[in-house]
Amino acid sequence: MKWPFHIAAFIEDRILQASSGMEGFDDAFTPDVRPADARFGEFQANGVLPMAKRQKKNPRDLATRLVEAMEDKSGFSGDDLAMNVAGPGFINFRFMPGFYHEWLDNIRTHSDLQTACRGAITDKVVVVDFSSPNTAKQMHVGHIRSSVIGEALCRMLEFQGARTIRDNHIGDWGTQFGILLMAIHHFDTRLDVENDEALEELEELYRRGSKLTRESEEKLEEARQELVKLQNGDPENLSRWEQINSISQKAFQEIYNLLGIRFDYVLGESFYQDSVENVYTELESLGIAKESEGALVVFHPEHPRFKKQSFMVRKSDGASNYATTDLATILHRIQEWKAEEIIYVTDGRQQDHFEQLFLTARKWLKHHPEINMPKLRHVWFGTILGEDGKAIKTRSGEPIKLKDLLAEAIERARVTVENKNPDLDEKERDEVARHVGLGAVKYADLSQNRTGDYVFSWEKMLSLEGNTAPYLLYAVVRIRSIFRKAGLNPGEGEDAADRVETEEELALARQLLLFASALEQATSDLRPHILCTYLYDLAVTFSSFYNANKVMVDEEPTQARRLLLCARTLTVMETGLHLLGIETLEKM
Ligand code: ARG
Numbered sequence: 001m002k003w004p005f006h007i008a009a010f011i012e013d014r015i016l017q018a019s020s021g022m023e024g025f026d027d028a029f030t031p032d033v034r035p036a037d038a039r040f041g042e043f044q045a046n047g048v049l050p051m052a053k054r055q056k057k058n059p060r061d062l063a064t065r066l067v068e069a070m071e072d073k074s075g076f077s078g079d080d081l082a083m084n085v086a087g088p089g090f091i092n093f094r095f096m097p098g099f100y101h102e103w104l105d106n107i108r109t110h111s112d113l114q115t116a117c118r119g120a121i122t123d124k125v126v127v128v129d130f131s132s133p134n135t136a137k138q139m140h141v142g143h144i145r146s147s148v149i150g151e152a153l154c155r156m157l158e159f160q161g162a163r164t165i166r167d168n169h170i171g172d173w174g175t176q177f178g179i180l181l182m183a184i185h186h187f188d189t190r191l192d193v194e195n196d197e198a199l200e201e202l203e204e205l206y207r208r209g210s211k212l213t214r215e216s217e218e219k220l221e222e223a224r225q226e227l228v229k230l231q232n233g234d235p236e237n238l239s240r241w242e243q244i245n246s247i248s249q250k251a252f253q254e255i256y257n258l259l260g261i262r263f264d265y266v267l268g269e270s271f272y273q274d275s276v277e278n279v280y281t282e283l284e285s286l287g288i289a290k291e292s293e294g295a296l297v298v299f300h301p302e303h304p305r306f307k308k309q310s311f312m313v314r315k316s317d318g319a320s321n322y323a324t325t326d327l328a329t330i331l332h333r334i335q336e337w338k339a340e341e342i343i344y345v346t347d348g349r350q351q352d353h354f355e356q357l358f359l360t361a362r363k364w365l366k367h368h369p370e371i372n373m374p375k376l377r378h379v380w381f382g383t384i385l386g387e388d389g390k391a392i393k394t395r396s397g398e399p400i401k402l403k404d405l406l407a408e409a410i411e412r413a414r415v416t417v418e419n420k421n422p423d424l425d426e427k428e429r430d431e432v433a434r435h436v437g438l439g440a441v442k443y444a445d446l447s448q449n450r451t452g453d454y455v456f457s458w459e460k461m462l463s464l465e466g467n468t469a470p471y472l473l474y475a476v477v478r479i480r481s482i483f484r485k486a487g488l489n490p491g492e493g494e495d496a497a498d499r500v501e502t503e504e505e506l507a508l509a510r511q512l513l514l515f516a517s518a519l520e521q522a523t524s525d526l527r528p529h530i531l532c533t534y535l536y537d538l539a540v541t542f543s544s545f546y547n548a549n550k551v552m553v554d555e556e557p558t559q560a561r562r563l564l565l566c567a568r569t570l571t572v573m574e575t576g577l578h579l580l581g582i583e584t585l586e587k588m
Contacts, residue, residue, distance in 0.1 A: 003106035004116040006516060008033045011043055011081070011093055018069040024057050025066075033093075035517040040086060041094035042514065048089045059089025067091060100509040101499045104568055108491060110575050114159055117516045121523070122161030127333050127374075128154050130345040131261065134171030135248035135268070136180055136202050139255055140399035141392055141456075142347065145381045148442045148581060149450060150345040151261045152528045153379065155579045160523060165264050165337050169329065170252075172245050172268035176206060178227030180244060181237055182219060183209025185226075191243045199251040202244060231273075231319070251403075258406055259438065260581055267329075275328035276320040279313065283327075288363050289313055298360050311356035323357060330361050334371055341375040343526065347383070348451065354378035379526045382453035384445075392456050406438065409458075413437030416462055416470070417588065424587065432588045436462070436470055439582040443469035446580050447532035467536040469582060472573070475539040476584045479570045482551055486563075490571075494564035498557040504545040508565055511541045515572050519579070528580060535576045542569050 015031040032047035048066065052059035063085040070083065079098035086092050107116055130150020133139050139147075154164045183189070183205045192198055213220040230237040249266070256262065280296060283289035289298045294316035300306040313324045333339040344354055358376045365371050386392040394400050414433035417424065424432060444461035447468075448454040464470045483490050500509045518534035551562040574584050 003102065004112040006116055006119060007103075007513065008035075008043060008517070008520075009119070011045065014070060015045060015047075015066065015091075018072075019066055022065065022069060024055055024062050025051060026055065028054070035514070035521065036092055041082070041084075041092035042510070042517075043093040045091040045093070048091065052089060060085060063089040063091050095510060095513060097499050097501075097506070100506070100513065103513050104497075104500070104509060104564055107568070108571065110571060113515065113571060113575050117159060117519055118161040119520055121157065124162045124340050125165065125338050126157055126162045126341045126343060127165045127167055127337060127339045128157070128343045128345070129167050129169050130154075130343075131252075131256075131263075132169040132171065132346070133248075133252060134174065134176070135245050136176050136199075136206060137248075138199055138203060139252060139402040141384055141402055141405055142399070143402055144405070144441065145347070145384065145445055145450070146345045147256070147259060147261055148445050149379065149381060149528060151259070151581045152446055152531075152579065153343065153345070153523075153526055155581065156519060156523045156528070156531065159575075159579055160519065165333075165339070166262065167333075168263045168266040168268075170249075170266060170268035172248075173270040173273065173325070175227060177230055177241055177244070178223040178225075179209040179213060180206055181226035181230065181240060182223040183212065184240060185222075186212065186219070191240065191247065193243055193246050193250065198247040202247060255402055255406070259442070260583065267332075269322070269325045272325045272328040272332065273320070275332065276314075276324045279320075279324050279327045279331075282367075283313060283360075283364060286364065286367055288360065298356070300356070300359050303359065305352075306356055306359065309352070309356075311360055313360075323353070323360075326353075326357050327361060327364070330357075330376075331365070334365070334374060339374045340372070341377065343377050343379055345379045345381075348380040351378065351380055354380075377526065379450070381450040385453050385455045387455060387457065389455070406441065409437035409441045410434050411437070412458055412462055413440065416464075420464070421588065428587060432585060435583050435585050436473060436588065439469035439473060439577075442581055443472070443532065446528040447536075449529050450527060467532065472535055472539050472577060473582070473585055473588060475542060476570065476573050476577070477586070477588050478546070479542075479566050479573070480586055482566055483563075486552060488563070490567040492563075494560045494567065496556045497561035497564045500561060500565070502549055504541075504548045505561070505565060508541050508545045508569065511538050512565075512568050512572055515576070519576075531576060531580065535573060535580075538569065538573060538576075542573075 011033045012031045015033070019025040019029060029051045030047045031045045033043050033045045036042060036044035048063045049059050052062050067083045067085060079096050081099055082094040082096055084092050107113055128150055130153075131143065131147040133143050154166055157164050180202065184191070187205065187208065189205055195201070209223070213223050226237060230241055280289070283298065284296065289296050292310065295312050296314035297310035297312050299308070299310055311323055312321060313327065315321055330342065333342055346354075355378070358378075361376065362373060365373055384392050392400060410433050413436040414429065417429055417432045417436060440461040444454070444456070460466070461468055462470060464474060479490070486493065500506055515534065518531055522528055522530035545565065549562060551559065551566060553559050553562075577584055
């Protein structure tokens with residue numbers, strides 16, 4: 001194997017070399033190398049146990065012989081990786097200074113790092129369904145989670161070689177349109193796509209319209225009729241519907257631009273309206289769905305809850321719903337995009353919906369022999385809480401608009417920056433405020449285990465101490481300034497580097513080598529906080545190194561290896577933050 005490589009893959013390769021032809025190891029042997037508990041080493045190979053079981057051999061014996069063979073034939077020496085057999089027959093691997101040296105010497109750039117991170121998901125087609133707000137309404141604070149988590153997951157998957165398809169499944173076909181269309185008539189409203197406040201006006205119109213429908217049976221019926229007209233393709237209603245959607249999308253796009261989020265497709269619920277008929281027919285004829293009180297529903301008798309709780313795929317008035325559209329969407333993603341995995345990023349309240357959706361889709365598509373069923377995963381998240389421990393709201397009890405929240409983040413960051421560094425010029429200050437403010441909001445969200453709720457706190461997220469974006473951004477800035485002061489570019493001045501030596505250097509090198517493992521775990525669990533924790537640990541480890549080991553010293557080899565450690569830390573830090581969607585800075 002040639003550098004740069006994936007460390008776990010490298011160890012597997014060496015194990016396979018050593019075990020080939022060895023007595024007791026068959027062709028089905030897989031080393032199963034994974035990150036280890038830090039007390040025992042950096043990696044652990046677990047594959048000997050099932051192998052020994054198959055061959056009815058003593059696993060410790062096999063493992064011991066394997067370690068001996070590796071020492072003999074695979075070029076491992078005590079200087080590279082220390083190995084030992086543990087427990088019933090695991091093999092632990094611990095990095096040694098020679099190995100650190102190799103890694104540090106070979107993994108220099110963002111792209112080296114990427115090569116070292118490519119893994120099992122290389123070339124896999126992964127559809128990520130994220131953000132997906134409903135149109136005719138503004139995005140509120142809750143939408144930050146799906147948007148930011150979804151974007152980070154896409155970047156992490158792509159970095160490891162997956163081919164992602166980013167799809168914004170907007171809710172553009174709901175009952176809200178009946179009310180809006182009725183209200184447009186009633187108040188004789190003129191929609192103006194160019195107006196910057198157009199979405200706010202639509203929201204207001206919706207509020208007034210739904211008040212009317214609550215007060216008058218007649219207006220409610222009118223709203224229903226408008227919806228039916230829209231669904232039957234009435235040209236006037238369709239053109240208003242299009243206007244409403246472009247107003248919404250324009251406002252969404254401003255937020256996506258600010259957050260650095262992009263999509264390959266925006267295929268909302270309306271896109272699937274012609275495919276729902278097929279869903280009804282197939283589910284009914286396959287006996288998966290049945291009529292119940294006029295509606296078409298699916299039960300899952302094998303499931304403790306869903307044997308009683310139905311999954312409605314057609315309403316009693318004959319209309320399709322969220323479930324029908326989602327079923328049609330899966331088929332589209334398989335047929336058109338050859339999806340091998342589909343990831344849905346939504347809040348935790350939709351867990352039942354997705355569980356029932358996945359069960360239904362699997363039963364349905366099993367009958368399509370040409371289809372390879374993709375892996376379906378629901379990446380759900382908890383609620384953002386206010387300081388009072390309840391779902392976050394404005395003072396007057398309204399949902400907080402995402403646009404306002406982001407503007408406030410930038411404003412608050414500007415104040416912090418002005419206090420911290422009054423020497424920045426106007427332009428620099430704007431840039432720092434934007435990166436720090438938006439980074440803080442994103443990082444506060446990403447650094448929490450997504451399945452929990454978290455309390456939104458400006459003070460905490462903008463703090464320069466602790467596991468926050470400002471702290472990490474500051475670590476990057478500090479490394480950049482070391483190079484600036486030395487008159488060097490990162491990566492320069494390291495030719496004479498000798499092997500890492502001091503305790504802090506070793507600790508930093510070890511942490512750098514663990515990047516690929518942390519990323520891999522974050523991606524396989526689809527939990528960005530694992531990457532955040534890693535980066536925070538890296539920043540802390542760097543800081544101890546920097547406090548205890550002077551970089552610019554007289555002995556050339558020492559200075560060179562410390563500059564090298566600084567440059568590698570910068571590469572890993574910037575790469576990691578970029579994967580989280582956080583833009584780094586030169587100064588702050
Ligand atoms: N529009 C939905 C909402 O606002 C989210 C859609 C998620 N994606 C999906 N395929 N169901 O809650």
